Amino acid sequence: MTKAEADAVGQKPEITRAEDPAGAVRARIEAEDTRLTAAEKRVGEVILKDYPMAGMQSVTKLADLACVSTPTVIRMARKLGFEGFPEMQNALRDEVADRIKAPALKRDARGGDGHVLHRFADAVIGNLTRSLDRVDTATFDAVAALLADSNRPAYFLGGRISGATASYFHNHMQIIRTGMTLLDQAPNVWPHYLLDMGPASVLVLFDIRRYEKDLLRLAELAAERGATIVLFTDQWGSPVARVARHVFHLEVEAPSNWDSTVAIMAVVEALIAEVQAKRWDESRERLDELEAMFSTTRVFRSGG
Known part of the structure; x- marks a missing residue:
C-alpha cells in the first residue's frame, strides 16, 4: 500500500x-x-x-x-x-x-589534524566521559555487592581481545577474595565450569563488537543454571545482553584500526577498588599473606 x-x-x-x-x-x-x-x-x-x-x-x-x-x-x-x-x-x-565495521575497514578513521597521540587521547577521553555519563550507578553498586559476597563464586571470561581485560579483572579479584575463577579460552572445556555454576554464581563476560557466538551460548547455559550474568560490552551491545542481569555499555571507538578498552578498564578498576573497600579487613589479611609468600620465595626482590 x-x-x-x-x-x-x-x-x-x-x-x-x-x-x-x-x-x-x-x-x-x-x-x-x-x-x-x-x-x-x-x-x-x-x-x-x-x-x-x-x-x-x-x-x-x-x-x-x-x-x-x-x-x-x-x-x-x-x-x-x-x-x-x-x-x-x-x-x-x-x-x-x-x-559494526571490521578493524580493516576503519583505516580512514586515522584522518584528522594533530599528532596521533593527541587525537587518540581526545577520542578515549570522550569515550570515557560519555561512558561514565551512561553508567547506571545502581548497576555498578549491585555488581560490586555481588563480587564482594564471598558466598557467590565468580567466573570471568572475555573474547579474543577482551580476554586480557577479563584476566586482569580476575587477577585482582583473586587477591581480594576466594572463589574467583578465570575460564579457559577453549570452549570445549567450558562445560567443566558450568557443572559448578548455580543460582549463587556470577559470570562476568566481556564481549565487544565482532561478538563471539560461543560467549552467547555460554551465557545462555549459565543463565539456565541460575547464574547471574554481568556483561561488559560496547555502545552497540553484545547479544549476550539478552540474558545478562547487569550490563555496562561502554564506548570503544578510537582513531585506530582497533577499538579502545580504556572506558571498560576504568569501570573495571573502579569495581576492583569498591570491592576491596567493602572487604578491606579480609583483603588486607590476604594481601599481607601474599606479600609474605613473595618474600619467602623471593619471587619478587626489592633493590637493583
Whole structure:
C-alpha cells in the first residue's frame, strides 16, 4: 500500500526494507510523535535518550525505565509499524550491525589534524566521559555487592581481545577474595565450569563488537543454571545482553584500526577498588599473606 493509498483509508502505510534505512526506528518515533499517547511518548523518549542501546533491553526493563506497563511498550512498537516489540528490536539490531565495521575497514578513521597521540587521547577521553555519563550507578553498586559476597563464586571470561581485560579483572579479584575463577579460552572445556555454576554464581563476560557466538551460548547455559550474568560490552551491545542481569555499555571507538578498552578498564578498576573497600579487613589479611609468600620465595626482590 502506498502512502497516498494509506492516507485515503486512514491506515499507516507499510514500510519496506528499501524505505527503512539505518536509523529508521529513530525516524519512526519522531515521525509518529503526534499519534503516540503520553505513555507511549515516554517509551520513545527513553529509546531516543540512549539510542539504540535503550531499545535493546528486555521489554520489561524498557517499560520500567519509562514508568509504563509492558503492553504500552508493545502498543508503541505496533504504532511505529512493527508487528510487535521483537520486530522493533530486530530493526535496531540491523542498525547496530550496519555500524559494526571490521578493524580493516576503519583505516580512514586515522584522518584528522594533530599528532596521533593527541587525537587518540581526545577520542578515549570522550569515550570515557560519555561512558561514565551512561553508567547506571545502581548497576555498578549491585555488581560490586555481588563480587564482594564471598558466598557467590565468580567466573570471568572475555573474547579474543577482551580476554586480557577479563584476566586482569580476575587477577585482582583473586587477591581480594576466594572463589574467583578465570575460564579457559577453549570452549570445549567450558562445560567443566558450568557443572559448578548455580543460582549463587556470577559470570562476568566481556564481549565487544565482532561478538563471539560461543560467549552467547555460554551465557545462555549459565543463565539456565541460575547464574547471574554481568556483561561488559560496547555502545552497540553484545547479544549476550539478552540474558545478562547487569550490563555496562561502554564506548570503544578510537582513531585506530582497533577499538579502545580504556572506558571498560576504568569501570573495571573502579569495581576492583569498591570491592576491596567493602572487604578491606579480609583483603588486607590476604594481601599481607601474599606479600609474605613473595618474600619467602623471593619471587619478587626489592633493590637493583
